[in-house]
Amino acid sequence: MSFIPAFEDMPSFLDDINTLDKLKTILDPDILEQAFEYAGVATVRRRRLPLEAVMWSVIGMSLFRNETVWDIANRLDISLPGKNKLVAPSALVQGRQRLGFEAVQQTFQLLANKAFSTQAFEHWCGLNLLAVDGVSFRTQDNEENRAEFGSDSNQFGEVSYPQIRMCSLMEVSSHLLLDSSFDARRVGEMTLAQRLLPSVPDDSLTLFDRGYYSLGLLHEWQNQGSNTHWMLPARKDLQYQIQSKLSENDHIVTLSTSPQARNKFEGLPGKLTARLTTYQVGGKRYRVLSSLIDPIRFPYDELTEVYTQRWEIELGFREMKQGLHQSKHILRSKKPDMVRQELWGLLLAYNLIRIVMIDALKDNESITPIQLSFSQSMRQVVAFLMFTPIHSPSQLPNHYEELLTTLRLFVLPQKAPDRAYPRVVRRKPTKYPHKRKMPISS
Known part of the structure; x- marks a missing residue:
């Protein structure tokens, strides 16, 4: 599944777009709409923090593991324009509760099905x-x-x-x-x-x-x-x-x-x-x-x-736990439903990065996507989401092609055919202290 058609379908007469519009080109708005309708959270009300923005906040919890959800929303600038640019922390908490976990789950499944059916x-x-x-x-x-x-x-x-x-x-x-x-x-x-x-x-x-x-x-x-x-x-x-x-x-x-x-x-x-x-x-x-x-x-x-x-x-x-979550052992959410939402957001963020890596090698039959460095690719995708200029929508396909070209440079070395050190059975710890041998006095 290529993201380039999504860029090309954008209206060329727009002189300016906000960051949320750019994020929509990465994650198909039709998928989000279907997921919201399936979960029963779709609404026509124009909120300061729309559901699309809350969805990206949940995804950003994995892309920016060391930052708070409030900082993620403000860094991505995913709220609607208004008098106050910053989003209140309470608004994000209410937004996550309003979104629930079923909408994130459905988004993940729709994206996975579309990616698998459109890729070779x-x-x-x-x-x-x-x-x-x-x-x-x-x-x-x-x-x-x-x-x-x-x-x-x-x-x-x-x-x-x-x-x-x-x-x-x-x-x-x-x-x-x-x-x-x-x-x-x-x-x-x-x-x-x-x-x-x-x-x-x-x-x-x-x-x-x-x-x-x-x-x-x-x-x-x-x-x-x-x-x-x-x-x-x-x-x-x-x-x-x-x-x-x-x-x-x-x-x-x-x-x-x-x-x-x-x-x-x-x-x-x-x-x-x-x-x-x-x-x-x-x-x-x-x-x-x-x-x-x-x-x-x-x-x-x-x-x-x-x-x-x-x-x-x-x-x-390992890529999910050590790459996206940076070896953080504990999920950050405190409520059971929010734990499920965060975990579906982790899977969704992981697949988004994987789809970009697949797209980078769609015309290269000699290299497979798993031969690219996931950690390096993840950093480049995050940088694309944060720093790509958005004043000219017609240039987004060119920026995306630059991203794909950069990802092709992250080819990993060939795997070693054999282990340098064979697996061994770890010694079972004992609850008794080791007794030191005392020298025998003559």
Whole structure:
């Protein structure tokens, strides 16, 4: 999805525009209008702080992590012209409450759907590569957040900050988020992953972590659309029957479902057919289970390499937490609904930056968007939003092209093929102090 047509569609007879109009060229006003109508917050009243401005304040909470919401609104100059240029802090609080979180959620989903449907992504054996994984965010420690989200606990009670658990669906060749679902700490990732089913596109392969092994979930995922496949590491205690041998390390197997799973997932059959593939890397043996049972369309050599791309979603989470949030561990909002709004704003800000990075490489087939530095690209996008001259609307496409040209300079070096230091099991701490050895006196 290119932003340039949005610039070119702007009326050329305008002699002056404000910053809010410039921001509208980045985020399609039609998407905002649909989101406001869906959430039931649309209004014809002309406010000093319109909903569009409040939306950008929420997005700015992630783009300007170290600044207050009041400073963000005033720096972006996103209020309507009036006698007083500054926006009162109370007006922003009321504006965020008026906006709610459903409008931000709908904006994120509409933008993600439009971006995925209008861009050409890399394919593997004719399939889009996706990944699903979970991540947690800390919230402000107060009674409302503890009651709403919960936290880790032991025999002494709750022992950590309230946490909100999120599960996301990501396109791995661009790190574009297609959808996310989050809920209280007590809600498992399996449940959250099941909520992502309506967003699974046709002709796709989704890579799961080992912990997502649930025949009910995998069956629903495979039957969600046309050619919606899945893959995950096989458990060590996997029970199966060999249906046919494709090669020594490649089998078509039958998996038996439990009565409990059949009661939980309607339409789950008693047996499922899957493919069990075994391979070695660096002398270590791996097994992956998948729904790719056609050996002609999905050759063995291809299957042994594709699962390594699941780690791209971990890098995407790092970009959000360390890049956008600058390693700030706690979300700034204090009310549960505002926590949800802030988190949807984080996902929306992340996707906006990712879309610009995709746009920068739309005509370059030798470099993928994930080869660009996210942190450097983020800084340039923020600088574009803040400092691009707005006195001449006809020059905005040229400024945007300059932004894309600058982003192409941020190509990362090639990843190291092997770890310099292998992974090791961390020593479990002991509650007893270490006793020093005393020298033996003669």
